[in-house]
Amino acid sequence: MSQGAFPFRKVAILGTGLMGGSLAGALKSLPLPPETVGTTRNPEDRRLALERGWIDRFEEDNAAAVSGADLVVLAVPPRAIPEVWREIAGTRSSAAVVTDLASVKGSLYETYRSAFREALPLYVSSHPMAGSEKTGIAEARATLFSGRTVFLTPFSGETASIGKLSDLWEILGARTVPVSASDHDGIVAHISHLPHVLAYCLLDLAEKVRRENRYPGFDWRSQKGGSFSDILRIARSSPDLWADIFSQNRTILLDAIDRFDQELGILREILQKGEEDSLLRLLSEWTHPLSGGGAP
Secondary structure, eight states: OOOSSSSSSSEEEEEOOOHHHHHHHHHHTTTOOOEEEOOSSOOHHHHHHHHHHSEEEEEESSSHHHTSSSSSEESGGGGGGGHHHHHHHSSSSSTTTTEOSSOOOOHHHHHHHTTTTSSSBBBBEEEEEEOSOOSSGGGTTTTTTTOOOEEEESSSSOOOOHHHHHHHHTTTEEEEOOOOHHHHHHHHHHIIHHHEEEEHHHHHHHHHHHHHSSSSSSSHHOOHHHHHHHHHHTTTTHHHHHHHHHHTTTHHHHHHHHHHHHHHHHHHHHHHHTTHHHHHHHHHHHHGGGOSOOOO
């Protein structure tokens, strides 16, 4: 982790599962760690967080946890964030910076601007491009964000908080990228949300083929190779969380799905024609960015 003056003294982490727990662990790995206060509905997450020394104390509700904190982190599913905003709006310090770790921004941004802009004036949304198909603090690790990109989306329009959040993530070893809410959702629709859609679909297809006994002896569970194992890792992600994410980003995700269908249609047409030279050219074009030939 990078060294530097940490910009916060007391951090309230609302939700100490995989992401919130990893952030707490990263903070406590600093040479001069801040005080950390947490909330969770999961007794096992609470026990492990205290046992590891990642959270100094837990409060029973979010309003109590944010009292006196100069940074408030919402590490809860996207659909739960507006309700947490309501809970903390009147209790957090007026100087407290507030952020979340949600992987979708557009709908939250609109809700914030229409109902919470004055109540939470120092708000910069964060999205670390890190995580796991597993959940809970048992799977958390203090190094989760090291070497990763963190998108920062200013909600309030106030600028000083952006610098503080950028300092926080960079001290933890991440690289920050400022981006608007709409651009963020377009980016992650293609590099995160669409891959999850494909993983769920491919798993469902493989299981249907197995059940139909189309190929006697086929059992993807015991016969999978490395590529399908990678797909399975993604498909093991929480359906509850990803249904929320897909719904929140549905407009842009639908566009990404349509564009993927177009790409698949090009491949299908070449295969139908049996044009091997065209197939090689197509695959070479598709993989060209991996060789460094694409734009940065």
